Amino acid sequence: MKLIQHYFPDLTEEQILQFKKLEDLYKDWNLKINVVSRKDIDELYLRHVLHSLGIAKVIRFKPDSNILDVGTGGGFPGIPLAILHPECQFHLVDSIAKKLKVVNEVVEGLGLTNVKTTHSRVEDIDEQFDFIVSRAVAAMPTFVHWVKGKIAKTSNHELKNGILYLKGGDLTEELEPYQTATIYNLEDYFKEEFFETKKVVHLPIKYRG
C-alpha cells in the first residue's frame, strides 16, 4: 500500500482507505473464486494495483469521462482506475460471470458508485467510450476488431480517444500495422524491476460513422 501512496501522493483519505481495503477483499474472495494467481495475491499492490495505475501515469481522465475495461477478470485495470477517478464512469465487462461476482463484491465492499459491470463478450456491447482500457485479453488486431465503433468521436483530452492497453515485452511485430500507436514504458514512472518490460500502448482510433 505504501507503494501506491509513494507514486500517487495526492490521494484523498477516502481513496487511501479504498486502496487499503483491496487487500482483504481480494484475499478473501480469491479463496472462493480464483481471480488472482496464488503467487500474485501476495504482491497484489505491485502486480495488479500499481500496474493498473500505470495508465494513470500516461493520462489522468477528466471528470465525466466514460471508460470501458475489456476482459476485466478480477477488476484490473478497472477497479484501481475507478478508485483514482471518482468523477469518471467505468464500465467493466467480462465474458465469465464468476469473475464479475468478485468484481461486484469488491465494488460493493469499497462503496464505489462509479463502476458498472456487464457479463458479456465485448463485441456485444453497444455503447461509446472516451477510452478503452485492458490488460492480457487479446492481441491488438483482434482487440481493435472487437472495439471498433465503441470509441466516442469527440475528444477532450490531450491524448486522442482510443485504446490504452497494458502490454509487456517486445511489441514490434504486434504493433507493426499500427503506425499511430505510442508506447509508454512503465519503467520511466516506476522503479521496481517488475516494470522493466511493461508498457502502456495508446492507440487512437478514428471514429467510423
Ligand SMILES: C[S@@+](CC[C@H](N)C(=O)[O-])C[C@H]1O[C@@H](n2cnc3c(N)ncnc32)[C@H](O)[C@@H]1O
Ligand atoms: C487473462 S484474463 C485478464 C484479466 C484482467 N484484465 C487482468 O489483467 O487481471 C482475460 C480475461 O478476458 C476475458 N475475455 C476474453 N475475451 C473476452 C471478450 N471477447 N469479451 C469480454 N471478455 C473477454 C476472459 O474471460 C478473462 O477474464
